[in-house]
Amino acid sequence: MTSPPSVLVGIETGGTKIVCRVIDETGRTLTETRFPTVTPERVVDTLVATIQAALPVGAQIGGVGVASFGPVIVDPASPDFGRMLATPKAGWTGFNLMRALETRLKAAVVIDTDVNAAALAEHALGAGRGFHSVAYVTIGTGIGGGLVMDGRTLKGGLHPEIGHLPVRRAKGDAHPSTCRFHRDCVEGLTAGPALAVRLGGRRLDETPEVRAIVCDYLGQLAASLLLAWSPQKIIMGGGVMSTPELLPEIEARMKLELNDYGASAVAESSPYIIAAALEHAGLEGALIMARTASQSDPGKIRS
CATH class of the missing domain: 3.30.420.40 (ATPase, nucleotide binding domain)
Incomplete structure (x- = not known):
């Protein structure tokens, strides 16, 4: 039986804007969007709508990688993995974007800092x-x-x-x-x-x-x-x-x-x-993380 096609999602969050790119199994970009960093609830709504609109018929989300502004808990062994620590960005302190996306998208989501994600991309691709x-x-x-x-x-x-x-x-x-x-x-x-x-x-x-x-x-x-x-x-x-x-x-x-x-x-x-060699290293790193998530047992992502 042929598995349904899957897509990968890379998200980079910044102090002023959010960037989201959805790619198919061949690496082709299905959509890429930018929008302001507003309240976390509105950000999640916009991300979910963008990702779902980009899904081809019958496709599923293989994995989502988030390159996040900090400070954020990035230890996968922590029960608070993904939770934002004190930040001047209104509404974001204590919010867990990773958990919110997991719940709404029913997909494996991993998170790291934006600079760690950029390091990952420069190491692999740059x-x-x-x-x-x-x-x-x-x-x-x-x-x-x-x-x-x-x-x-x-x-x-x-x-x-x-x-x-x-x-x-x-x-x-x-x-x-x-x-x-x-x-x-x-x-x-x-x-x-x-x-x-x-x-x-x-x-x-x-x-x-x-x-x-x-x-x-x-x-x-x-x-x-x-x-x-x-x-x-x-x-x-x-x-x-x-x-x-x-x-x-x-x-x-x-x-x-x-x-x-x-x-x-x-x-x-x-x-x-x-x-540095890459123009959008943080987003590229997020997509590498998404691929890693897609190759892992979602139940073990936080183990």
Whole structure:
């Protein structure tokens, strides 16, 4: 007896918009939609309607992957797997999008952070192909990172929050942090909002003094990632990284920070820090997660 055709669903949730893509078994896109991040109940209604409208006659949903903004519980062993923690986004604190979609769609749903999903996609399809371990860092409105080892993302009690790792301030740098929690974290000093203050309308490639500070702090971050995780490559993406030739400067600062310590041997093969390759890595990662869910026993998804 021939099995009914199935579709895979990838969803990426962000602070301002939700993206949903439905593909068939061949990878062909059946629909892709974007809509604002409103209340979770309205988001679920829109997602369910979009997905059901895209289903071919007789088809079923094989799996759903959600690349979520955080903080969110991503430990599959937790009874609260999928629950959103405190967030300024109205109505989302305590909401469990994964459970809501499972209930409404009657399908296997898995969830991970948006940056972990992007790391997964870069490892499988992008700049990290061929390496068994990669760290992915995005530098945009915030700074986030994920580690993939042999096709699995790192998850502990929660998920990595590398944007809040502290850095040593450069001499003379008295700019206030834009992070309301930390005075000296890398996100508060080098992410988009911090750079907007530092640049005052100028571009990063026009301001060598700001560029030097950015490379200093991101180099310190890269050194911390290498020492803590020892990935074969560090992949960097996000809006800030669109400035040309930042990566070699960041890598040079990282090596200066490591000071020829033994662990620096991991970075001997240059370039060690490489540019992200995928335009929609989070959504691509969500679809990889959906495929994994489709190949698993739905009853074991949360085991």
